[in-house]
Amino acid sequence: MFDDITPLIRDLAPDFRGRLVANEPLAPLTWFRVGGPAQVLCTPDDAADLAYLLSRLPADMPVMPIGVGSNLIVRDGGVPGIVIRLRPRGFGEVTVEGTRIHAGAVAPDKRVAEAAAAAGLGGLEFYFGIPGTIGGALVMNAGANGGETKDVLVEARAVTREGEQLTFSNAAMNFTYRASAVGRPVIFTGAVFEGVPTDPAVIRERMDAVQHHRETVQPIREKTGGSTFKNPPGHSAWKLVDAAGCRGLRLGGAQVSEMHCNFLINTGTATAADIEALGEEVRRRVKETSGVELHWEIKRVGVPLQKAMER
Template sequence: MSFPDLTPDLKAAMPELRGRLLANEGLAPLTWFRVGGPAQVLFTPADADDLAYFLQRLPTDLPVYVVGVGSNMIVRDGGVPGVVIRLAPRAFGEVKAEGDIITAGTAALDKRVAEVAASANLSGLEFLFGIPGTIGGALRMNAGANGGETKDILIEAIAVDRRGETHRFNNADMKFTYRASGADPSLIFTAARFRGTPSAPEAIRSRMAEVQAHRENAQPIREKTGGSTFKNPPGHSAWKLVDAAGCRGLKVGGAQVSEMHCNFLINTGNATAHDIEMLGETVRERVRATSGIELQWEIKRLGLKAN
């Protein structure tokens, strides 16, 4: 499907815009699942000032969504009405270490941030080495793995609001909870600062190797997947509940619950977003029926279902 083309009017209202503005641009290639429809408008800002300029002049009734590398997301088959903003690594991906502080743009890969911290002999960020997303996603969902969470290391996050105004948030302002942040969902994070702990380089590298080995041995990282599908309910592991409900290997269309780790859904090659989402909902129903526990999606679902 396609949406009405809004780009001529937007460009006319933003004559000094430097970023790339595209109409009805496919989002499937930008996601790990490789499924989903187009964005009505896809905007890639040239830098933070360009992003602010765009937001200042964007009609307030147009919805805005932000995507990173699409590792924890299902874009639905009907596409995404409104504006999808993608922060590119060239403009928002810089990572640097100064003393015990790591500064990173929100398009920087979590793994890259862990590597820069290790090169500066700073520990505490090793868990990021096992998260296949960006810092923007880590801020939004308090990303964590292998015993660490974003809330453990964050000093400050910088964001732009829908009016194009810049704000700074300390750790408490982010209102982190398990796999979530209480920060205003309309904010677009552009950068963050983290604090590491000076440590022996051998210990840091050893911990990173453990994190990587865990991913390779326990997760289907070479499949078209979206990472962990469901949040762990208090006192439970989501994968154990899924397994106990008999869902390991379960299929809907071209989507399948991973045989390797059953809190992962995979696109076996020809899945639609509908297949993947319906598989997830089927798993939730079976877990509810067998355990009485309501699994909550960790993967974000974006856009419209196909007609």
């Protein structure tokens, strides 16, 4: 358990309207269902509330946002400092104006694709197969089935660590493969996307194809975190993992998926340490057999249990 710093935060930000909970378990908030607690789990009411809180916090107090935890390993010792989890009521709205789709940061990617489809706007069908939120999509230039966030984004809204509310153009996001870099720590609060007028039947056909692909090649009904490793230039990560003999490999309660070997799964008893160690073993074997170094796509946060116990 971490020290309870919620009274300190309330003293620093007495007008904060959101919720603060000390030592809140994070495992139920992630798809892997593993990991320790947040020292403080914070859910602000809206962007202004978030900006106010951040403006009042000491610069050395750790702050980390999380979404729906679909691409995340929380280590077993938990996450020190403040974990920000935006709530749907303040950050989940999706609206359409002309050819533009406005979405809050916690709007599910799939719902944004559906809203665009309902308005007869194509180009966002790839979001239908991504099990995350718009905030995460902005951070990692999320993509699938030939489409990426950079292809459809007009602008993104964010709050800086100092509490300043900013808007970033597509160019200012500095998108690269599975990453963005706006040059300073921010928490994204929303985005605007541009769709292309398209026959709704064509859009639905594309979305059905995305869903069919997911259901037939990915272990979507398992406790998993999505694609584990980025595709190296000129390679498919899953093919390298398979060639290294890692399909079905187990370590503790963690396993490389038999269905798609760029997915790690919690078979029911895994710890975060099991999953991360399995991923590192896969990286080692791929490097040994192919000479290619795999890089994590899944974000790993927090401290190991042993380090937490030494506090």
